[in-house]
Amino acid sequence: MNTFANTTNLTMKTEDQAWRDLQSHAAAQLRTGFADRTLRAALGPKDVTWGLLRAQASRQLPLGFAERVLRLARAAAEVPSLTSQFALSAATAVVCLAAVVLVQDRRAQLSDERNLADWERIVLVAQDAQDFDSI
Amino acid sequence: MESSATTALADLVRRAQKGDENAQRDIIVAYQHRVAGFVYAMTNRSDYVEDLSQQIFIKMVRAIDRLQAPAQFESWLFRLARNTCIDQLRRQKLRRIFLPFGEEHENIAEPPGAVGTEELDALRHALEQLRPQDRALLALVQEGRSHAEIAETLDTTVAAVKARLHRAREHLREHYQPDHEN
Numbered sequence: 001m002n003t004f005a006n007t008t009n010l011t012m013k014t015e016d017q018a019w020r021d022l023q024s025h026a027a028a029q030l031r032t033g034f035a036d037r038t039l040r041a042a043l044g045p046k047d048v049t050w051g052l053l054r055a056q057a058s059r060q061l062p063l064g065f066a067e068r069v070l071r072l073a074r075a076a077a078e079v080p081s082l083t084s085q086f087a088l089s090a091a092t093a094v095v096c097l098a099a100v101v102l103v104q105d106r107r108a109q110l111s112d113e114r115n116l117a118d119w120e121r122i123v124l125v126a127q128d129a130q131d132f133d134s135i
Numbered sequence: 136m137e138s139s140a141t142t143a144l145a146d147l148v149r150r151a152q153k154g155d156e157n158a159q160r161d162i163i164v165a166y167q168h169r170v171a172g173f174v175y176a177m178t179n180r181s182d183y184v185e186d187l188s189q190q191i192f193i194k195m196v197r198a199i200d201r202l203q204a205p206a207q208f209e210s211w212l213f214r215l216a217r218n219t220c221i222d223q224l225r226r227q228k229l230r231r232i233f234l235p236f237g238e239e240h241e242n243i244a245e246p247p248g249a250v251g252t253e254e255l256d257a258l259r260h261a262l263e264q265l266r267p268q269d270r271a272l273l274a275l276v277q278e279g280r281s282h283a284e285i286a287e288t289l290d291t292t293v294a295a296v297k298a299r300l301h302r303a304r305e306h307l308r309e310h311y312q313p314d315h316e317n
Contacts, residue, residue: 037312044308045258050277052255054172060184061171066163069189070156073196 141206148205151196159199163192169278170216176274177220179263187223191216213278214288217271224267261310269303276300 062068080088150158167188174187194215202211262270268289275285286296 040257040311041308044304044311045254045261047277049254049258050172050176052252053175053258054168056181056255057171057175057184058168060175060181061167061188062185065167065185065188066160066192069163069192070160070196072189073159073193076193077197 144208145205148199148202148208152200152202152205154200159196162195166212167192170212173213173216173274173278174220176262176277177217177267177270178223179259183223187219191219194219209278210280210284210288213275213280217275217288221267221271257311260312261307264310265303265306269299269306272296272300272303273307 147158147161151162170191171184171188174184174191175181178184178187191212195212198215202208262273265273272285272289275288280288282293282296282300285300286293289296
Protein backbone atom coordinates (compact mmCIF):
# COMPACT_ATOMS: atom_id res chain seq x y z
CA MET A 1 0.00 0.00 0.00
CA ASN A 2 2.76 2.31 1.01
CA THR A 3 4.68 1.44 -2.07
CA PHE A 4 1.66 2.26 -4.27
CA ALA A 5 1.22 5.63 -2.54
CA ASN A 6 4.86 6.43 -2.91
CA THR A 7 4.80 5.55 -6.59
CA THR A 8 1.67 7.69 -7.15
CA ASN A 9 3.25 10.64 -5.33
CA LEU A 10 6.37 10.28 -7.35
CA THR A 11 4.41 10.23 -10.61
CA MET A 12 2.33 13.25 -9.58
CA LYS A 13 5.43 15.16 -8.58
CA THR A 14 6.94 14.44 -11.96
CA GLU A 15 3.73 15.53 -13.68
CA ASP A 16 3.53 18.69 -11.57
CA GLN A 17 7.11 19.41 -12.35
CA ALA A 18 6.44 18.92 -16.04
CA TRP A 19 3.53 21.38 -15.89
CA ARG A 20 5.68 23.88 -14.01
CA ASP A 21 8.43 23.49 -16.60
CA LEU A 22 5.89 24.01 -19.37
CA GLN A 23 4.56 27.12 -17.66
CA SER A 24 7.98 28.59 -17.06
CA HIS A 25 9.00 27.87 -20.66
CA ALA A 26 5.80 29.51 -21.90
CA ALA A 27 6.25 32.46 -19.54
CA ALA A 28 9.79 32.94 -20.82
CA GLN A 29 8.31 33.59 -24.25
CA LEU A 30 6.53 36.67 -22.94
CA ARG A 31 8.62 39.78 -23.11
CA THR A 32 8.95 42.32 -20.33
CA GLY A 33 5.96 44.61 -20.01
CA PHE A 34 3.54 41.99 -21.33
CA ALA A 35 0.83 43.04 -18.87
CA ASP A 36 1.15 46.71 -19.82
CA ARG A 37 1.04 45.92 -23.51
CA THR A 38 -1.99 43.71 -23.06
CA LEU A 39 -3.79 46.40 -21.14
CA ARG A 40 -2.92 48.97 -23.77
CA ALA A 41 -4.20 46.72 -26.52
CA ALA A 42 -7.36 46.01 -24.56
CA LEU A 43 -8.17 49.51 -23.43
CA GLY A 44 -6.58 51.68 -26.10
CA PRO A 45 -5.08 55.09 -25.39
CA LYS A 46 -6.14 56.78 -22.18
CA ASP A 47 -7.59 60.27 -22.09
CA VAL A 48 -4.34 61.53 -20.61
CA THR A 49 -2.49 60.35 -23.74
CA TRP A 50 -4.92 62.24 -25.95
CA GLY A 51 -4.23 65.21 -23.65
CA LEU A 52 -0.49 64.82 -24.32
CA LEU A 53 -1.21 64.89 -28.04
CA ARG A 54 -3.21 68.09 -27.65
CA ALA A 55 -0.49 69.66 -25.50
CA GLN A 56 2.15 68.74 -28.05
CA ALA A 57 0.06 70.34 -30.79
CA SER A 58 -0.59 73.46 -28.72
CA ARG A 59 3.13 74.03 -28.38
CA GLN A 60 3.30 74.52 -32.16
CA LEU A 61 1.17 77.66 -31.95
CA PRO A 62 3.21 80.84 -31.50
CA LEU A 63 2.38 83.60 -29.04
CA GLY A 64 -0.10 86.06 -30.50
CA PHE A 65 -1.65 83.41 -32.73
CA ALA A 66 -5.15 84.89 -32.39
CA GLU A 67 -3.94 88.38 -33.33
CA ARG A 68 -2.20 87.05 -36.40
CA VAL A 69 -5.27 85.13 -37.52
CA LEU A 70 -7.44 88.23 -37.18
CA ARG A 71 -4.93 90.35 -39.10
CA LEU A 72 -4.77 87.79 -41.91
CA ALA A 73 -8.56 87.45 -41.99
CA ARG A 74 -8.89 91.24 -42.35
CA ALA A 75 -6.27 91.29 -45.12
CA ALA A 76 -8.05 88.43 -46.88
CA ALA A 77 -11.33 90.34 -46.68
CA GLU A 78 -9.73 93.38 -48.34
CA VAL A 79 -8.52 91.38 -51.32
CA PRO A 80 -11.30 91.36 -53.96
CA SER A 81 -12.91 87.99 -54.39
CA LEU A 82 -12.34 85.89 -57.51
CA THR A 83 -15.94 86.53 -58.60
CA SER A 84 -15.60 90.29 -58.37
CA GLN A 85 -12.25 90.17 -60.20
CA PHE A 86 -13.87 88.12 -62.96
CA ALA A 87 -16.84 90.52 -63.15
CA LEU A 88 -14.48 93.50 -63.48
CA SER A 89 -12.54 91.77 -66.27
CA ALA A 90 -15.77 90.90 -68.09
CA ALA A 91 -17.04 94.50 -67.81
CA THR A 92 -13.72 95.85 -69.14
CA ALA A 93 -13.86 93.44 -72.08
CA VAL A 94 -17.46 94.50 -72.90
CA VAL A 95 -16.53 98.22 -72.81
CA CYS A 96 -13.50 97.62 -75.06
CA LEU A 97 -15.59 95.60 -77.52
CA ALA A 98 -18.29 98.29 -77.62
CA ALA A 99 -15.64 100.97 -78.26
CA VAL A 100 -14.13 98.93 -81.11
CA VAL A 101 -17.59 98.37 -82.67
CA LEU A 102 -18.45 102.08 -82.39
CA VAL A 103 -15.16 103.24 -83.90
CA GLN A 104 -15.46 100.68 -86.69
CA ASP A 105 -19.05 101.73 -87.40
CA ARG A 106 -18.11 105.41 -87.50
CA ARG A 107 -15.20 104.73 -89.85
CA ALA A 108 -17.44 102.69 -92.16
CA GLN A 109 -20.02 105.48 -92.18
CA LEU A 110 -17.40 108.13 -93.03
CA SER A 111 -16.00 105.92 -95.77
CA ASP A 112 -19.51 105.43 -97.26
CA GLU A 113 -20.13 109.18 -97.21
CA ARG A 114 -16.82 109.86 -98.91
CA ASN A 115 -17.47 107.22 -101.58
CA LEU A 116 -20.96 108.57 -102.22
CA ALA A 117 -19.59 112.10 -102.63
CA ASP A 118 -16.98 110.80 -105.07
CA TRP A 119 -19.62 108.99 -107.09
CA GLU A 120 -21.84 112.08 -107.18
CA ARG A 121 -18.91 114.13 -108.41
CA ILE A 122 -18.17 111.54 -111.13
CA VAL A 123 -21.84 111.49 -112.16
CA LEU A 124 -21.88 115.31 -112.39
CA VAL A 125 -18.72 115.32 -114.50
CA ALA A 126 -20.17 112.61 -116.74
CA GLN A 127 -23.43 114.52 -117.13
CA ASP A 128 -21.53 117.73 -117.96
CA ALA A 129 -19.56 115.85 -120.61
CA GLN A 130 -22.75 114.38 -122.08
CA ASP A 131 -24.40 117.82 -122.19
CA PHE A 132 -21.35 119.27 -123.89
CA ASP A 133 -21.38 116.47 -126.50
CA SER A 134 -25.08 116.96 -127.26
CA ILE A 135 -24.48 120.71 -127.91
CA MET B 136 -23.70 75.08 -15.24
CA GLU B 137 -23.35 73.61 -18.69
CA SER B 138 -26.34 75.47 -20.01
CA SER B 139 -24.94 78.79 -18.76
CA ALA B 140 -21.63 77.97 -20.48
CA THR B 141 -23.56 77.15 -23.67
CA THR B 142 -25.48 80.42 -23.41
CA ALA B 143 -22.25 82.36 -22.86
CA LEU B 144 -20.72 80.71 -25.91
CA ALA B 145 -23.81 81.46 -28.00
CA ASP B 146 -23.61 85.13 -26.91
CA LEU B 147 -19.93 85.25 -27.80
CA VAL B 148 -20.68 83.75 -31.20
CA ARG B 149 -23.48 86.26 -31.83
CA ARG B 150 -21.12 89.12 -31.02
CA ALA B 151 -18.50 87.63 -33.33
CA GLN B 152 -21.13 87.34 -36.06
CA LYS B 153 -21.76 91.07 -35.77
CA GLY B 154 -18.05 91.67 -36.41
CA ASP B 155 -16.98 92.25 -32.80
CA GLU B 156 -13.24 91.67 -33.03
CA ASN B 157 -12.82 91.08 -29.30
CA ALA B 158 -15.37 88.28 -29.44
CA GLN B 159 -13.61 86.77 -32.47
CA ARG B 160 -10.30 86.93 -30.60
CA ASP B 161 -11.83 85.31 -27.50
CA ILE B 162 -13.19 82.47 -29.60
CA ILE B 163 -9.81 81.85 -31.25
CA VAL B 164 -8.02 81.89 -27.88
CA ALA B 165 -10.62 79.56 -26.37
CA TYR B 166 -10.44 77.00 -29.16
CA GLN B 167 -6.90 77.25 -30.55
CA HIS B 168 -5.52 74.41 -28.40
CA ARG B 169 -8.36 72.05 -29.19
CA VAL B 170 -8.22 72.80 -32.89
CA ALA B 171 -4.42 72.36 -32.85
CA GLY B 172 -4.85 68.96 -31.18
CA PHE B 173 -7.45 67.97 -33.74
CA VAL B 174 -5.16 68.98 -36.63
CA TYR B 175 -2.26 67.07 -35.12
CA ALA B 176 -4.37 63.95 -34.65
CA MET B 177 -5.55 64.21 -38.25
CA THR B 178 -2.25 64.94 -39.98
CA ASN B 179 0.35 63.54 -37.57
CA ARG B 180 2.57 66.43 -38.62
CA SER B 181 3.57 69.02 -36.06
CA ASP B 182 4.79 71.35 -38.82
CA TYR B 183 1.25 71.48 -40.25
CA VAL B 184 -0.39 72.41 -36.97
CA GLU B 185 0.15 76.16 -37.06
CA ASP B 186 -0.59 76.62 -40.75
CA LEU B 187 -3.75 74.52 -40.79
CA SER B 188 -5.05 75.94 -37.50
CA GLN B 189 -4.56 79.39 -38.99
CA GLN B 190 -6.46 78.43 -42.15
CA ILE B 191 -9.30 77.00 -40.07
CA PHE B 192 -9.68 80.11 -37.94
CA ILE B 193 -9.45 82.45 -40.94
CA LYS B 194 -12.28 80.50 -42.56
CA MET B 195 -14.17 80.69 -39.28
CA VAL B 196 -13.81 84.48 -39.05
CA ARG B 197 -14.89 84.95 -42.65
CA ALA B 198 -17.85 82.57 -42.50
CA ILE B 199 -19.15 82.92 -38.95
CA ASP B 200 -21.85 85.40 -39.99
CA ARG B 201 -23.40 82.64 -42.12
CA LEU B 202 -23.75 80.26 -39.15
CA GLN B 203 -27.49 79.88 -38.59
CA ALA B 204 -27.50 78.46 -35.05
CA PRO B 205 -24.87 79.95 -32.72
CA ALA B 206 -25.49 77.07 -30.28
CA GLN B 207 -24.10 74.70 -32.92
CA PHE B 208 -20.85 76.64 -33.12
CA GLU B 209 -18.51 73.90 -31.80
CA SER B 210 -19.95 71.32 -34.12
CA TRP B 211 -19.60 73.74 -37.04
CA LEU B 212 -16.01 74.67 -36.12
CA PHE B 213 -14.86 71.06 -35.96
CA ARG B 214 -16.60 70.30 -39.26
CA LEU B 215 -14.60 73.18 -40.73
CA ALA B 216 -11.44 71.76 -39.15
CA ARG B 217 -12.13 68.26 -40.43
CA ASN B 218 -12.81 69.44 -43.99
CA THR B 219 -9.70 71.63 -44.02
CA CYS B 220 -7.51 68.74 -42.83
CA ILE B 221 -9.03 66.29 -45.33
CA ASP B 222 -8.47 68.82 -48.14
CA GLN B 223 -4.86 69.21 -47.06
CA LEU B 224 -4.31 65.44 -47.01
CA ARG B 225 -5.90 65.12 -50.47
CA ARG B 226 -3.69 67.89 -51.86
CA GLN B 227 -0.68 66.20 -50.34
CA LYS B 228 -1.65 62.90 -51.96
CA LEU B 229 -2.10 64.58 -55.37
CA ARG B 230 1.23 66.33 -54.99
CA ARG B 231 2.89 62.98 -54.37
CA ILE B 232 1.28 61.58 -57.52
CA PHE B 233 2.24 64.49 -59.76
CA LEU B 234 5.61 65.29 -58.22
CA PRO B 235 6.95 61.85 -57.33
CA PHE B 236 10.55 63.03 -57.24
CA GLY B 237 9.95 66.43 -55.75
CA GLU B 238 9.34 67.38 -52.18
CA GLU B 239 10.45 64.04 -50.79
CA HIS B 240 10.03 65.44 -47.33
CA GLU B 241 6.25 65.43 -47.74
CA ASN B 242 4.28 63.39 -45.25
CA ILE B 243 7.23 62.23 -43.24
CA ALA B 244 6.04 61.91 -39.70
CA GLU B 245 8.37 62.60 -36.83
CA PRO B 246 10.30 59.48 -35.85
CA PRO B 247 9.29 57.71 -32.64
CA GLY B 248 10.64 59.42 -29.58
CA ALA B 249 11.09 62.71 -31.37
CA VAL B 250 8.11 64.45 -29.91
CA GLY B 251 7.33 63.11 -26.51
CA THR B 252 6.61 60.17 -24.32
CA GLU B 253 6.35 56.54 -25.29
CA GLU B 254 2.59 56.67 -24.86
CA LEU B 255 2.28 59.68 -27.13
CA ASP B 256 4.47 58.07 -29.77
CA ALA B 257 2.34 54.95 -29.58
CA LEU B 258 -0.82 56.96 -30.08
CA ARG B 259 0.68 58.83 -33.02
CA HIS B 260 1.89 55.58 -34.55
CA ALA B 261 -1.54 54.02 -34.11
CA LEU B 262 -3.31 57.04 -35.60
CA GLU B 263 -0.99 56.97 -38.58
CA GLN B 264 -2.20 53.46 -39.43
CA LEU B 265 -5.83 54.62 -39.67
CA ARG B 266 -7.65 56.21 -42.59
CA PRO B 267 -8.04 60.02 -42.27
CA GLN B 268 -11.82 59.56 -41.94
CA ASP B 269 -11.34 57.24 -38.97
CA ARG B 270 -8.80 59.59 -37.41
CA ALA B 271 -11.34 62.39 -37.75
CA LEU B 272 -13.98 60.24 -36.12
CA LEU B 273 -11.80 59.43 -33.10
CA ALA B 274 -10.58 63.01 -32.79
CA LEU B 275 -14.18 64.29 -32.91
CA VAL B 276 -15.14 61.90 -30.12
CA GLN B 277 -12.17 63.13 -28.11
CA GLU B 278 -13.47 66.65 -28.63
CA GLY B 279 -16.66 65.60 -26.90
CA ARG B 280 -18.87 65.57 -30.00
CA SER B 281 -21.94 63.38 -29.62
CA HIS B 282 -22.77 60.61 -32.07
CA ALA B 283 -25.62 62.73 -33.43
CA GLU B 284 -23.33 65.71 -34.00
CA ILE B 285 -20.74 63.52 -35.71
CA ALA B 286 -23.46 62.00 -37.88
CA GLU B 287 -24.49 65.50 -38.92
CA THR B 288 -20.88 66.51 -39.56
CA LEU B 289 -20.22 63.46 -41.70
CA ASP B 290 -23.64 63.54 -43.33
CA THR B 291 -24.53 60.02 -42.24
CA THR B 292 -26.67 58.19 -39.67
CA VAL B 293 -26.00 57.70 -35.96
CA ALA B 294 -25.95 53.92 -36.46
CA ALA B 295 -23.31 54.25 -39.16
CA VAL B 296 -21.24 56.50 -36.91
CA LYS B 297 -21.43 53.95 -34.08
CA ALA B 298 -20.36 51.12 -36.38
CA ARG B 299 -17.48 53.10 -37.88
CA LEU B 300 -16.40 54.27 -34.46
CA HIS B 301 -16.34 50.71 -33.18
CA ARG B 302 -14.15 49.62 -36.07
CA ALA B 303 -11.87 52.65 -35.73
CA ARG B 304 -11.38 51.95 -32.02
CA GLU B 305 -10.59 48.33 -32.77
CA HIS B 306 -7.97 49.38 -35.30
CA LEU B 307 -6.51 51.95 -32.96
CA ARG B 308 -6.18 49.42 -30.16
CA GLU B 309 -4.66 46.94 -32.57
CA HIS B 310 -1.88 49.36 -33.49
CA TYR B 311 -1.50 50.98 -30.11
CA GLN B 312 1.80 49.49 -28.97
CA PRO B 313 4.35 51.87 -27.49
CA ASP B 314 7.41 50.32 -29.12
CA HIS B 315 5.79 49.65 -32.50
CA GLU B 316 6.05 45.92 -31.97
CA ASN B 317 3.03 44.99 -33.97
